[in-house]
Amino acid sequence: MYIIIVGGGRLGYYLTKALLSEGHEVLIVEKNPTICQNINDELGSVCIRGDGCEAATLAEIGTARADMLIAVTGDDEDNLVACQVAKHKFNVPRTTARVRNPQNETIFKKLGIDVTVSSTNLILESIKEEVPTHPLTHLLTIRDQGLEIVEVKIPPDATTIGKPVKELSLPPGSRLALIIPKERKPRVPTSDTILRDGDRVIAVTTPESEEALRAVLRGT
């Protein structure tokens, strides 16, 4: 695939490295000449100096034949415009924007950006996960289906400890996919699997049922 990346910061740099190693054709557009030079010295000629929001620059690098454009600059408005120019002027089939302000995620969706990645939210989730009392962690969102994969930790005071899975009345659309006990191997739960203190339960659920699922698993 031909992938254009707007923004040669740390994210752009490592993303390019990863995509190149997967065999894709990648080109970075970066405003800062020093950053551009450094990337080219290190990764070969993969970075062009220019403004990725400018239609003229995007025309020059053959955006019309790009399969994807990923905008990962530090400014939300620049990412939005780069994606919109790519989409509406060059008909790029897939545009992805990094969003720093979580508030902008819904706005970007409404304005037609295919995929948004909120770096702030991702970092928040990862940090919250490390807080021992944090009840539920989002692992993955399957957007088109309205599903998400979450992890719920069973705390020592959960009233569900010692109960088999079949006694839990799971909310609609929720399924337990995997149980990872504290010191044993992960297993796929059956109706007779007993919940224990410290178990990490991986479940498929919907955003609406998330809260109910957490309550059912912890018995609170």
Added chain:
Amino acid sequence: MKVVIMGCGRVGAQLAGLLDTDGHSVTILDTDAYSFRRLPSTFSGTALVGNGLNEEVLKKAGIEEADAFVALTQGDNRNVMASQIAKHIFNVPRVVCRIYDPLRQELYSTLGVEAFSPTTIFAQMLREKLES
């Protein structure tokens, strides 16, 4: 009518003053309170410190009841994003924005944002002056 202006630079401040004199209700936004020094001393509208890309700030500026929104910051992309928020999220009937880059201005005009490029307008004006 009720107008929200984002960006209190020279153009923003002057436009705010003119609309205010005409009897319109004007709210002007800027991220820097120091910019409001440009407003005429007679200005009777509201000057509000805040970022026009933030929905909360826009609500505080009364965007939900506004008849028009004008984006006049130095950043083309900021203007474009704010205009789209005003148009598509808050359904402001009239949205006008400044885009310096003529190519981007062309694109966003086709996307339904009423965009003006001072670059194009001024270049054309100078040409007319010189050729006349």
